[in-house]
Amino acid sequence: MQSMTISALRAAYIAGELTPEKLIANIHERAEQFRDRNIWIHQLTIEELTPFIEGLAHKNIEDYPLWGIPFAIKDNIDLIGITTTAGCEEFKYTPEKSATVVANLINAGAIPIGKTNLDQFATGLNGTRSPFGACKNSFDKNYISGGSSSGSAVSVALGLATFSLGSDTAGSGRVPACFNNLVGLKPSRGLLSxxxxxxxxxxxxxxxxxxxxxxxxxxxxxxxxxxxxxxxYSRKNPSANNTRYFGRQKLPLTLGIIDPSQLKFFGDENYQKAYADVIEKLETTEDITLVHVDYSPFDEVAKLLYEGPWVAERYLAAEELINTNPEAIFPVVRDIIAPGGEPKAHQLFSAQYKLQGFARTCKDQVNKFDALLMPTAGRLFTIEEMLAEPIKHNSELGFYTNFVNLLDLSAVAVPTSFTEKNLPFGITLIGDTFADRALLSIANYLETIFPTPEGTGKADKPRMELPAVATNKTVDVVVCGAHLEGLSLNWQLTERGGELIDSTTTSKSYRMYALAGGPPFRPGLIRDTENGEEIIVEVWRLPITEFGSFVAGIPAPLGIGKLELADGRWLPGFICEFSGIEGAEEITELGGWRSYMNTKSQ
Incomplete structure (x- = not known):
């Protein structure tokens, strides 16, 4: 079967081996084989697809990154002219324009294939709460697909789309990814409209x-x-989360993992073993350090989502139907949503206060590491098991996911392996707001450690070699004078959250001068590859958010440029304009600023 990755399809198009028409025809033919999976609520007909395909005729493939790439859309997201049901026929409407994200993707050349099945009103993590039928797992029809973005995940896993759109409130963009051997990105809120x-x-x-x-x-x-x-709720993406930072993962990595005593697999020995194997593999990986974290505050946040007043928001989406035609709503979904009209305003504020208290503790833990790593789900249930205890098991599916959106975090689900029953297992990386590219970069590195096939395909997905560079959360700064540890200006680093990470020397290419004026007395480093010496320096790690204010306070003739260290690294550090050494005293032979200051105190 044709590889469905973006790079493979583009290569086939450019080589003339494939056309969008042939690809769509093949997708339609193969979709018939999987009709019993209940993937689609509406699969676009050839007539409905024609405008999108014809729209590519006047677009140069080189200029459109998603030219001819097929994608599926969860049916709570609008596609112009195609009904949106949110999994409820009585709710359906026909939008006059596409959702902003859908329009952006079509403008980039992508072709919408259809609207996919979901847990009604996106209420559920399992994929069985739909009047269009339970969406079945792509690997074994007896198992759940995960939800609520069920059809979106299964369509990609079975090769009926290259990618798909889902939604995520409590894990709906991650749990189905785990159960269908996919990458599932839950972006920072507002990054996607x-x-x-x-x-x-x-x-x-x-x-x-x-x-x-x-x-x-x-x-x-x-x-x-x-x-x-x-x-x-749309937010502008900061430059440090720009797409150009994808693949630039920081190595070595420090990952926070849940203390073993707090893990839950709800009786699934296969998932428990799969996770243990992942941790064992990571513990023997040279570039990765694992540190245990206390999961209890995250669990307390997770409980707020369904036990607290946020269910009132779900009530708002279906309020008219609940009041006029409650029987139109899927029974389990109705039982969850209907009480949402009851909470009082004071309950919301009380829950928000509680959330705020836990949020500080949780975010402090998140920001200690390059990412948190945990199972995406503790158990993969059969459809029969899920239907027998729908509320209990759905809650168990959200044990590792429900807290993420409440804390305004970003997350990426990554496939890692298969159980002895040949069912997919995966982990999720979690980071702070706008850590999306950093997480995707770490996930990209993990793909090299845990190679898996493309969805239900047989061949392993191709790998792209990407450079390892410093994280975009922090910046390392070389200091050589009054900013050294314990000296008069060191507070400018420590009060900005700076951390001393190295005491070393420059390469043998610098001369040091004591500049005129002061206090504070200041050194100037001038690069001289012929007559230079090694100069003692320190490397301090600053949060990237504090770097600008630090640099803004540096007086002329000093500035920040790139300094060469003895081990060959080039890092930002203090340099001096050549004109600044006029009237200065050369102190290169002393080897560093502390030695010079010691001579001043004698």
Whole structure:
């Protein structure tokens, strides 16, 4: 079967081996084989697809990153002219324009294949809560697909789309990824516009992306993201989270993992073993350090999502139906949503206060590491098991996911292995707001440690070699004078959260001068590759958010440039304009600023 990754399809198009028409025809033919999976609510007909295919005729493939790439859309997201049901026929409407993200993807050349099945009103993590039928796992029809973005995940895993859009409020963009051997990206809230998406919990919702690899997930994110005035929760993406930072993972990595005593697998020995194997492999990986974290505050946050007043937001989306035609709503979904009209305002504030208290503790833990790593789900249930205890098992599915949106975090689900029953297992990386590219980069590195096939395919997905560079959360700064540890200006680093990470020397290419004026007395480093010497320096790691204010306070003739260290690294550090050494005293022979200051105190 044709590889469905973006790079493979583009290569086939450019080589003339494939056309969008042939690909769509093949997808339609193979979709018939999987009709019993209940993937689609509406698969676009050839007539409905024609405008999108014809729209590619006048577009140069080199200029459109998703030219001819097929994608699926969860049916709570609008596609112009095609009904949106949110999994409920009585709710359906026909949008006059596409959701902002869908429009962005089509503008980049992508072709929408159809609208996919979901847990009704995006309420569930399992994929069985739909009047269109339970969506079945892509590997074994007896197992759940995960939800609520069920059809979106299964369509990609079975090769009926290259990528798909889902939504994520409590894990709906991650749990189905785990159960179907996919990458699942839950972006930072507001990075992808929610305009044109039926809300579940509007203050928490994120549109999500399912893809066959981290490369594809990043490519889709790059085309989909935009600031959107039509979305009240839209946010501008900071430069440090730009697509150009994808693949630039920091090595070595420090990952936080849940203390073993707090793990839960709900009786699934296969998933328990799969996770243990992942941890064992990572413990023997040279570039990775694992540190245990206390999961209890995250668990307390997770409980707030369904036990607290946020269910009132779900009520708002279906309020008219609940009041006029409650029987139209899927029974389990109705039982969850209907009580949402009851909470009082004071309950919301009380829950927000509680959330705020836990948020500080949780975010402090998140930001100690390059990412948190945990199982995406503790157990993969059969459909029969899920239907027998739908509320209990759905809650268990969200044990590792429910807290993420409440804390405004970003997350990437990554496939890692298969159980003895040949069912997929995966982990999730979690980071702070706008850590999306950093997480995708770490996930890209993990793909080299845990190679898996493309969805249900046989061949392993291709790998792209990417450089390892410093994280974009921090910047390392070389200091040589009054900013050294314990000296008069060191507070400018420590009060900005700076951390001393190395005491070393420059390469043998610098001369040092004591500049005129003071106090404070200041040195100047001048690069001289012929007559230079090694100079003692320190390397301090600053949060990237503090670097600008630090540099702004540096007086002339000093500035920040790149310094060469003895081990060959080039890092930002203090340099001096050549004109600044006029009237200065050369102190190169002393080897460093501390030695000079010692002579001043004698």
């Amino acid at each position: 929610a305009a044109g998406m039926v809300p579940a919990c509007k203050s928490l919702d994120c549109m999500s992306i399912f893809a066959l690899s981290t490369e594809d997930a990043n490519a889709v994110l790059s085309s989909a993201e935009s600031f959107d005035e039509a979305d009240e």
